[in-house]
Amino acid sequence: MKKYLLFDNDGVLVDTEMWYYEANCMALGELGFGLPFEKYMYMMAHGTTVWEEPLRQGISQSIIDKAREKRNTYYQQFIQTKDLIIDGVEDTLKELSYKYKMAIVTTSRRVDFELIHSRTNLLKYMDFVLCEEDYPRAKPYPDPYLKAIEIFGCKKNEALVIEDSQRGLSAAVSANIECVTVKNEFTQTHDFSKSTYKIDSIKELTKLLEEMN
CATH class of the missing domain: 3.40.50.1000 (HAD superfamily/HAD-like)
Incomplete structure (x- = not known):
């Protein structure tokens, strides 16, 4: 039982998942990287991170950390204003x-x-x-x-x-x-x-x- x-x-x-995706897209876009939805679905399914590609392309950890902070800010703006x-x-x-x-x-x-x-x-x-x-x-x-x-x-x-x-x-x-x-x-x-x-x-x-x- x-x-x-x-x-x-x-x-x-x-209903928050789309807004987390959008926040990631915004932060990655500012670094010059795209995040196709199909690719994000694979990452989400397997628990990998959106920051792997920028790191492989030589983006420094300090820049990644700042981008992650921006992503978190964008996401918090969404979850405080959107219908969830x-x-x-x-x-x-x-x-x-x-x-x-x-x-x-x-x-x-x-x-x-x-x-x-x-x-x-x-x-x-x-x-x-x-x-x-x-x-x-x-x-x-x-x-x-x-x-x-x-x-x-x-x-x-x-x-x-x-x-x-x-x-x-x-x-x-x-x-x-x-x-x-x-x-x-x-x-x-x-x-x-x-x-x-x-x-x-x-x-x-x-x-x-x-x-x-």
């Missing part, structure tokens, strides 16, 4: 909170995460949040989800991961935790063949859990 739900954040609970709401998320979390313990497990920086959720009402449904500063290695490594299991003190078969990216799914699979992937147009080219379950909308999660339990 599932008792613990581990949610990814970006793309599952809030995904239909059905809050209603679903509210309903699930009566039966399940829940946490958010994200690769976002905590400063960005807190900016995002200063504009939502979602955190009140969560027992805790893990951001990139809270574990040794980010997704696709299993560390984030293993840390969540440790905090809850639960068995792996009592937990369910909810993801929307191949990288997140890989982290769940590596942690040996069942994972349901939610359809997301942004990540539709990713490989979700290892998903335990697939749903078209987070609104379907409640029914899926009822069928599982």
Whole structure:
């Protein structure tokens, strides 16, 4: 029986992924580099960085660091001004909170995460949040989800991961935790063949859990 739900954040609970891509495009463009969407999807799926190509082309680390700071600034401007709401998320979390313990497990920086959720009402449904500063290695490594299991003190078969990216799914699979992937147009080219379950909308999660339990 599932008792613990581990949610990814970006793309599952809030619609932020396109804005992170746009922020990267802006920062890389100022260095003279493009970022085709297909290339970014590959990087996102496998957990590689957009800064590898500039480094290979001889751009210094100090310049890369400044570009990364600009990217972070652009992203923060986006997440403070754009509509990030995904239909059905809050209603679903509210309903699930009566039966399940829940946490958010994200690769976002905590400063960005807190900016995002200063504009939502979602955190009140969560027992805790893990951001990139809270574990040794980010997704696709299993560390984030293993840390969540440790905090809850639960068995792996009592937990369910909810993801929307191949990288997140890989982290769940590596942690040996069942994972349901939610359809997301942004990540539709990713490989979700290892998903335990697939749903078209987070609104379907409640029914899926009822069928599982």
